[in-house]
Amino acid sequence: MQKLFTYLLLSSVICTAMLSLADTAVAEETSSTSATSNQLVAVDPEENTEETQQAAMAQVTSVSQLSDVQTTDWAFQALQSLVERYGCIAGYPNGTYRGNRALTRYEFAAGLNACLDRVNELIATGTADLVTKQDLATLQRLQETFAAELATLRGRVDALEGKTAELEANQFSTTTKLNGEAVIAVGGVISGDTVHGNKVNRNFVLGNRVRLNLDTSFTGKDLLRTRLQATNLDFFSNTATFTPEGDFRFAFPGGNRNNVGIDALLYQFPLGDKTTVTLEANAGAIDDFTNTVNPYIDGDGGSGALSQFGTRNPIYYLVNGAGLGIKHEFSGNLELSLGYLSNSANDPRPGSGLFSGAYGAIAQLTVKPSDKITVGLTYINAYNNSFFANGSGGSTNANDILQASESNSYGIQASFQPSSKFIIGGWAGYTNAQVLTGVRGNADIWNYALTLSFPDLGKKGNIAGIIVGMEPKVTAVSTSLRTAGVDRDPNTSYHIEGFYQYKLSDNISITPGIIWITAPDHNDRNDSIVNGALRTTFTF
Template identity: 55%
Template sequence: MINSVGVSEINTMTKLFWNWLKLSPVVFATALFATNSAFAGEVQQDLNQDATSVTQLSQNSSGNNMGQVTSVSQFSDVQPTDWAFQALQSLVERYGCIAGYPNGTYRGNRALTRYEFAAGLNACLDRVNELIATATADLVTKEDLATLQRLQEEFSAELATLRGRVDALEARTAELEANQFSTTTKLVGEAIFNVGGAFGDEKANGTGDDVDDNITFSNRVRLSLNSSFTGTDQLQTRLQSGNLTNFGTAAGTNMTRLGYDNDTDNEVQIDKLNYAFNLSDAIRVKVDANNGEYYENINNFNPDFASSGRGALSRYGRFSPIYRQGAGGAGLTVTFNPKGSLSASVGYLAGGRTNDASSPLAGEGLFDGNYSALAQIAFQPSESFNVGLTYVRTYQNSQGGVNLFESTGSAFASQPFGAVATSSNNYGAQVNFRPTSKLAIGGWVGYTTAEAEAGPDADADIWYWMANLALRDFGKEGNLLGVFFGQPPKVTSNDIGAREDDGTSYHLEALYRYQLTDNIAVTPGVLVIFNPEHNDNNDTVYVGTLRTTFTF
């Protein structure tokens, strides 16, 4: 027994016990968690704690805030089904190296800091030395020591490998910390390579010219600097360049526009600047300094296809055009109860693509130029069902430019009274339903009443709708098959009869996004516009694309 051993044997036993701790990760981790639980509520998680935190830690480790237990059943949050139950039971009943909180809990699932590790290890070894010094009966037998020594020799290679891996991880972590871009900012990038072209007989603009069916190769690049100062806020600064032209010129109708076209002649621009933060747990605020768009600020009910780089190929297929009202402006969007099943949003955007909210000139600025005011109620009783009702009031003048639907419908829908000041009331209903995790069905319907604010007194009604189907993980995890069918914005009645759409255009789109790697997606697709510009006399036009998106 241990009473008969000498000093050298005691030292040997201490060494072997240490090796035993290394050989048994479960018992070792349990012992450390047990001791550290006494001061779990006091130690900060930051590894860069100052001397005050260390002093506080050493004081808490004295045991004043914990109670020694003699049976694992005294812990209310430890169950026999827990994976470390047997190891914990052995440490409690055989070695007495376990303490818990005064309320009878162990809290075995919380994280362990380096400070807690050092203090816990020291306290546990003190207990081991105490037991050895008092020669407690049945603590360690010679057979136990022989077994431990044999296990150490048998697993020496594995232990050496583990030590090497830990050293390598520490070195890699140190290198990453030393070379990280910023402690507050993340760089997010997206690059699109696109091969595409428009096809058909005559253009839809009434000129009689043939469709320009040249195949093009173009690109768009975005770099976003996303900074967070509190952990729940975000300052976004996005740079963009590209040479992706509008196929509306080639086909004679903006109904053929792609959802990611952008032509800056590859000159870099500050495309986005905004800041979002939580005013409280129930209120989320976003301030757009430029290029604000409602579809980025609130739920647009089309999660599979809203992204310009990974979603729909067409401009109209991404989301309801009601979210394009006021696009490009500056302003504020507030969402109430953003994480609840029932939420509400209000927003105001001033300016636009060609109007400047920062200008003090007449007909511009925050309140004298183009503007849009939005209100939306969203209802999401479950993850599989999502519906929203949206209202937007807009005003656009000739100085800022009139384009009610941002080139997603006919020319008459964009300017029902020509290039004169126009106000509109826009109503929309959107829905997305997922009967299974692989299948999503969605769509929208919208109605707009427009009124001429200059020239002759005139009103116009405009309707549009869309239905889409998404098959997720089709053929491979991460892939997406999408089909769209709908009617782009159409002027159904107009006091100016010459600007009323007589026919009906139909939008048909199909795409298949193939996830080549985690960061590369290839999306072939086709867009078909029947009776473009809502004119039954116009020939059908087609757009074929092959979009490759790199994300990093």
């Protein structure tokens, strides 16, 4: 008897690894084929998670040529009795074996190991008296009969444990995962000759934007993201159209000549079950902690809309830099986002710093009346921040006014998904700017858009989108500003954009698209501009 107890205790080394296989083997009882290919999972008992189980899968040698254990065999009936008495194998509602077909010898061995593990548990918890001598004798006989199968499976487990140890020893980090995105794009002005009397540069360019995210978690619920970015794509407004409207989201002001630098640096952690805190140390953006309510179209340049304006409501670009964001979920249908970000938080000079320089603060209530409808109600207070702060868009006049103002912006964003293949959305944004330098006065700035998106159009994973709207326009100014030569924009420009993102594979997509800007800078004297782009995005 002592020998049997010793053997049972030693067998616990492989019992945990066999539990996953045992569940899989028994759960396949309704299959019409008993000679199937089986898989064995090597699992650390202290890290027995679904992820580690799937990652450690290894193919077991085919057993189709081996004789199956028939339902009439003594071994089958003996194991069935043990399973039902001790609840060795989970997965059936009434806890019974419910075997109605023959098992391969490896399937049977897996079930045997599950019973060994259960008996070991009873012994370890001091309830060994629940195990009868007759059952112990039956287990001993079963182990002797299936010694070869148990030994083979144990060898497979040992081999997998060795490989797992080698991978762990050579892995990048136990706490950090690397993921990345590379955008290679061809773009340029297709149509349009002059803007503000300047000849439009019609050359096409080929450029890139590469992002590498190092995502670290210390508790499994927090996130430290360090993003490295390199790009050589400049905003087209600087070199082509002489207006900020229609710029590509994947471009970068001034580019950085493909020099690698730290872009986003943030730390997110939960504060209770419903609150998430985001500390933004560099290049913080609104979408880090706020729902922009523009599904499928807001892809931050790597997917979805091609333009800055088409990506999200421009008032969101008034909040950027370093600071703090908080998101609290009252329920699955109601969420509050609060944030404060400064453009010059690391600058100690007068007029800069965390609270003395340009900043943006946001409060947004996101409501989901149903699974198909999402509405965002947004308020933003900003100081000396323009739409150029974390993007580009709107008239030159609107951005010049905001760069010397304290502004209050109000936005409403909404999306409605009547089916899985179609989403209609849009937004309206109003900004009241109070000019604080020189001649003081007020100005009103409006923008709006209607968006249509078509997920899985033509193929699962594809996305088609249409954006039609008006980029930020100065619609009214106070008398004092008009006297000083600052007036409202004379006409109305419309932004019309269409794109089709085609999924070549799980990691590669290609997106052709066109952006048509009528009367750029809200001025009919300017030629309409058509920008075209072909974006290829690689994710890994």
